[in-house]
Amino acid sequence: MITCSTLLIQLLEKYGVDTIFGIPGVHTIEFYRDLPETNIRHITPRHEQGAGFMADGYARATGKPGVCLLITGPGVTNATTALAEAYSDSVPLLCISSVNQINELGMGGGRLHELPSQRNLTSACTVFSHTVLDPGEIPHVLARAFAVFSSGRPGPVHIEIPINLLTAELEFIPKEVQTVTRPGPDPQRIEKAAQLLASASKPIIILGGGAVDAGVEATQLVETLNCPVLTTIAGKGTVDESHPLSLGATLPFRDVQALIENANVVLAVGTEFAETDLLYTGRTPKFNGQLIRIDIEAEQLVRNFAPAVPILSDARMALRAINLELARDENQSVLPAKTEQPIEDIASATANLEWHPLAAQHQLVLDIIHRELPNETVIVCDSCQLAYTGCHYFPSQFSRHWMFPLGYGTLGYGLPAALGAKLAKPEAAVVCLAGDGGYLFTVQELATAVDEGIAVIVIVWNNEGYGEIRDAMVATGIPTIGVNLKTPDFVRMAESFGCHGCAPDNLEDLAAEIGAALKRDLPTVIEIHENAPYLLNAGQPHE
Known part of the structure; x- marks a missing residue:
């Protein structure tokens, strides 16, 4: 006999899962009982949205499904933006969560973490969302999920298991799992x-x-x-x-x-x-x-x-x-x-591309990144102006080495996704490009990076606000309300987490800091202010 939670963890390992991102909660502790008996490592983020974005970064870097483990209710709702991002960008992501007991579902009894229908919430941003009502469903629903990941247009899948089933026992004869291959052409x-x-x-x-x-x-x-x-x-x-x-x-x-x-x-x-x-x-x-x-x-x-x-x-x-x-x-x-x-x-x-006015400043920074880092460097972007230029300017030599939250356009993606990518490819240099606004959405994941020794390089493009939206307001004559932000001291903030932080005074120092970051075994945060004197004479954008 085997419990439902143990079966799930064992099957995940058989499907090749080697990393799970999640924050344990009272509803999910049974999943952790037998986790030490496997080769699956567990990464604890500081927010479930971070768990979802880390799984996304892992998946984009490898092509394998990223997996996150979430508690009922707030764990799932916190990660829903990450599920929507994965859905928009066709990223294979498996979200496993607990849910209230079967006899409590939809009853509105005021149970801990209760939602009217957790599955209905996630079904709007997943390929499918399934509630397990019998432990025997576990092998079948996992097979269905991995068929989505391997045979069609990939996307996120949500599987929720009522807490009273996690310890339920069933007879199960281990079998080799089978994956479905993609179809060929006519x-x-x-x-x-x-x-x-x-x-x-x-x-x-x-x-x-x-x-x-x-x-x-x-x-x-x-x-x-x-x-x-x-x-x-x-x-x-x-x-x-x-x-x-x-x-x-x-x-x-x-x-x-x-x-x-x-x-x-x-x-x-x-x-x-x-x-x-x-x-x-x-x-x-x-x-x-x-x-x-x-x-x-x-x-x-x-x-x-x-x-x-x-x-x-x-x-x-x-x-x-x-x-x-x-x-x-x-x-x-x-x-x-x-x-x-x-x-x-x-x-x-390509001789006269219509670059935006600030692109010349971005190009100076992007050129240094390209020159100082190996060609195999993985660049993970948040939604920010530096990345918008980079999407069309930075010369990528390999696929899966430039990641951008394009479909859903969310903020806060860059840092946690970069951690997921680095965990997937520990031998590669991984750089996060983030704006000051989006960076603050998930900056707490620096603590995860320090805890796990994930030595990513974070470049924070500081324009003291939501620059892209501010520019759009100015261009259309709309008052710039809600887009000018007070930003913290990013260097001291990084240091308070245990990272190396710096704000170079010139391009030479910027290049030196990027090069030095490659040799550190801890995260490096480099702040670049949009109005830094060494960027203001950048001239015209180039091709």
Whole structure:
């Protein structure tokens, strides 16, 4: 016989879970009884939203589901923003929580942590939310959750277990867990797509977050077609942005969109063409040529822009199939001769990007980060102006190395997500870019970083308020109410947590501090004020 809580923990380990983020509570202590008998480590954040964002950062860095363990009621509600962020950005996140006893559900009896319906709350921002009513459901609902993570468009899943079931016993014969693989493409659609691409005189490829694990196949296709490739923010680094055929993540810009509009075939892989990918300029591209779309979700194939050739498939499998089809003699014979024209078009399209006025200051900082840190550095962003520029400017060479809360646009994501990413990739340098406003949402997670020895580098861009909103108010003649903030001494705050804190006086000191941070075994917080004298003479933004 085995208890429900023990079964759940053992099955999580079988599914490859090695880290759980959570804050124990009286409703969840049974989950911890047998945790020391496993190889699963437990990380205690200082707020359940931090647990959710840490799990998100872990998941984005690895592609594996991040797991958080939450108490009934406030634990779940505190983490709901993180669930919504994961839902918007298609991040595999498993949220396991307790809930009140079965006979108390929906009764309104004033029980501890009681909600009218906890499951209804989370169902609005998860792929599914399930209440376990019998211990025997545990293996089946976990199999369903991991099928979501491995076979379709990923997203968060919530499983709640009534507290009276946690100690309930059941007979269970251990079995090897099975995961579901993603579907491959329709061969006829692949053949048609390959024919269109082979005969196109001006093809172009757009890679979204759904293509992040298909970098090798995407690069091969780009080189075969000798065509420009660009990514959305979620797809940054899928093709090395230093590649001569890469436009980087420049989708919002006018001259890049002109290339798309002049293309006679556009291949879009794993992207929903979301508004949030275009916010930097607010421009929406037009597709005048034939559009081929590859996506793992059927509905997504027909949203926003209808394709001439929709391909329902895993991105890697579809791109591999297209590459094989293009290698056939009949397609090789019609491929246009390779010229330098695509490289010249890329240089022209990126020569005069419409950067915002403060972008030159951001670029100075981003250039130093790029120069001083290894190419494999993972950058985790909060919603802040430094990151907005970086999304389109910073040259990413690898996928899963630039993380940004794009879909939901929440504040407070950066620091806890960076901790999750560092725990997932302890050998990599991990940098958090945060604004002073968003940083204060989750600054308490510095305590978690110190406790666990998570040596991340945090760069706080201080503009004494919610700068992006303030600028929008000024631009539209609206009084700047609620956006000018009193900020604390970020250096002393960092030191009070046990971190190294600094505020460099010049670019040379900034570079030195970033380099020194790599050698520390504790977090480093670097404050950069938007109006620092060494940034005020930054000049005009550059390409």
